[in-house]
Structures are given as structure tokens and as C-alpha cells.
Amino acid sequence: MSHHHASPAAPVVLPALLLLAAATGYLLLARRARRRNPALGWSGWRTAWFLTGLALLGAALLPPLAPAAHQDFRGHMAQHLLIGMYAPLALVLSAPVTLLLRTLPAPRARRLSAALHSPPARVVGHPAVALTLSAGGLAVLYFTPLYAATVHAPAAHWLLHAHFLLSGCLFAHVIAGPDPAPHRPSVPARLVCLGVAIAAHAVISQLMYGGFWVRVPAPAAQVQGAAELMYYGGDIAELLLAAALITTWRPAPRPHPRARAAG
Known part of the structure; x- marks a missing residue:
């Protein structure tokens, strides 16, 4: 199982340039945010999360993993985990939308905010839609x-x-993203959605391991190895996502007993 590109350098140079451009853009916006509001600043942790996400993407899209993924289905699955689960969590925790809202000119920031409140954003941001696109895909x-x-x-x-x-x-943002999400469901609802995602990944990986209905042109040993990667690597990524959700959970304060009695 292999395929070749017209230019051997293109699969390396283009992703590297895009990742470098993304890192440069984020760092410039973070510096602008600190200059605009020195008291508020911009979290170094957010910047570190973004750079970590780009590093994970680089590991997936550049040698040695990228060429190996064209020859071995297990390499493809490792790419999938990095690109579809680990890197997204790190990128989402960097709060890129919040950074844009703080640094864009006021008219553009208002348009972005309006887009976040729009009906299409509400549909796309629903956990069921995010789950379908991620696990269903x-x-x-x-x-x-x-x-x-x-x-x-x-x-x-x-x-x-x-x-x-x-x-x-999208899935990481819906479940545990720090960026504004006006229509985000309650924490218990998001935990249920995450549980469904964990179960879906487990079922898909087990079916792949058993060779049921799999339409992958690769040797059985590679398919089974990839299924194991999906099973264990997916569990770790989803546990990290659950941890991110729990750390941002701020339960609503309960009214004091005296205040309820007075009411």
C-alpha cells in the first residue's frame, strides 16, 4: 500500500511552511494582546498549548512518520491520532478565538462575535454534530x-x-474549549457525549481488530496493530479531554440556607 506525489519535496516543505506561519501568526497576536492590555496580558500557557499542538501536527505530517504512513496502515493510524485527537486538544486549549477577539479591530471582532452567536454556529457547535463528524467519520x-x-x-x-x-x-472545543461558545450544553451533557465518543471509538477499533466489515487495503497484521493504536491511544486522548473539561468546570454557587429562608 503506497502512493507517491509528483514532487517529493512538496509534502515536506508545504506543511513545514504552514506550521511556521501559524506559529508566527499566533506569537505576533499574543504580543499584540499583551501590548494592548498589559494588565490583562496573554497567558504563556495558552501560547505553549498552541506551539505544542503545532509540534504534534509536525510530528504527524513530516518525516519520519508521514512517509511511513504511506507504507504501513499503523503509521496512518498514528497520524490520525496526532492530527485528529492530540493536536486538536492542544490547539483548542490555546484559545485562538479569544486571542482574535482581543486583537482584531473592533468592527471585525464584532463580526466574529456575531458569527459565534449565529444559528449555523449553534448547529455546528452541538455535541451530536461534532460527535458525528469525528467518530462517525x-x-x-x-x-x-x-x-x-x-x-x-x-x-x-x-x-x-x-x-x-x-x-x-470542533469536538474538543464543544467538550472543553476555553473559547466563547454561547450555546454550549451543560457539563453533564458534555460528559455524556464524551462517553458516547469513547464507546464509539472502542467499538470501531474492536471491529477493525476482528476484521469485521473493514475495507482497508492492508495486511491483517497492520489492521490489527492500527486497531490497537486506536483503542489505547484514543482512550488516552479522551481521558485528557475529560481532564480538560473537569478543570474548567465551575459549579454554580448554591444559595446560603439563610438567604433561602429569607426568600
């Missing part, structure tokens, strides 16, 4: 001919990476 990819169709099509392969990244960021 895996079932479609591995249990239909879709994966085989991407193997020899570089454009489809990069679109697959983009789907992993965007759906992963």
Missing part, C-alpha cells in the same frame, strides 16, 4: 471504500487530514 472511512480511494489520490489524502483536524478541533 471514522466508520465511514474504514468500513466503506473511501479509505482505499484516498490511498492513490494526494488531494483526497490531504482533505482527509483536514477533516481529521477540523472535526477534532
Whole structure:
């Protein structure tokens, strides 16, 4: 199972340039945020999370993993975990939307805020939609001919990476993102959604390991190894996401007994 690109350097140079541009842009915006409001500043932890997310993307999209992923399905699964689960969590914890709201000119910031409150944003930001795009996309990819169709099509392969990244960021944002989300459900509802995601990943990985309905053109040993990576690596990523959710949980204060009696 292999496919080749027209230019050997393109798969290395282009991702590296995009990652470098993203890091530069975030660092410049963080410096602008600190200069605009020195008292409020911008958290160094947020910046560290963003750079960590880019490093994880770099590990997935650059050698040695990227070339190996074209030859071994286990490498592809390692890419999926990095691009679709680990990197999105780190990027979301960097609060990029909050950074944009603090640094954009006022008219653009108002337009961005209005977009976050729009009906389409409410639909896309629903946990069920995020879960369907993330976990449901895996079932479609591995249990239909879709994966085989991407193997020899570089454009489809990069679109697959983009789907992993965007759906992963959406799911991480819906569950535990620090950025503003006006229509985000309650914490218990998000925990239930995360539990469903954990169960879905477990079922998909077990079906893959057993060879049920799998449409992946790879040796059985590679498919089983990839299924194990999905099972254990996915569990760790989802536990990290649950930890991120718990650390941002701020229960509403209960009224004092005397205040309730007075009422």
C-alpha cells in the first residue's frame, strides 16, 4: 500500500511552511494582546498549548512518520491520532478565538462575535454534530471504500487530514474549549457525549481488530496493530479531554440556607 506525489519535496516543505506561519501568526497576536492590555496580558500557557499542538501536527505530517504512513496502515493510524485527537486538544486549549477577539479591530471582532452567536454556529457547535463528524467519520472511512480511494489520490489524502483536524478541533472545543461558545450544553451533557465518543471509538477499533466489515487495503497484521493504536491511544486522548473539561468546570454557587429562608 503506497502512493507517491509528483514532487517529493512538496509534502515536506508545504506543511513545514504552514506550521511556521501559524506559529508566527499566533506569537505576533499574543504580543499584540499583551501590548494592548498589559494588565490583562496573554497567558504563556495558552501560547505553549498552541506551539505544542503545532509540534504534534509536525510530528504527524513530516518525516519520519508521514512517509511511513504511506507504507504501513499503523503509521496512518498514528497520524490520525496526532492530527485528529492530540493536536486538536492542544490547539483548542490555546484559545485562538479569544486571542482574535482581543486583537482584531473592533468592527471585525464584532463580526466574529456575531458569527459565534449565529444559528449555523449553534448547529455546528452541538455535541451530536461534532460527535458525528469525528467518530462517525471514522466508520465511514474504514468500513466503506473511501479509505482505499484516498490511498492513490494526494488531494483526497490531504482533505482527509483536514477533516481529521477540523472535526477534532470542533469536538474538543464543544467538550472543553476555553473559547466563547454561547450555546454550549451543560457539563453533564458534555460528559455524556464524551462517553458516547469513547464507546464509539472502542467499538470501531474492536471491529477493525476482528476484521469485521473493514475495507482497508492492508495486511491483517497492520489492521490489527492500527486497531490497537486506536483503542489505547484514543482512550488516552479522551481521558485528557475529560481532564480538560473537569478543570474548567465551575459549579454554580448554591444559595446560603439563610438567604433561602429569607426568600
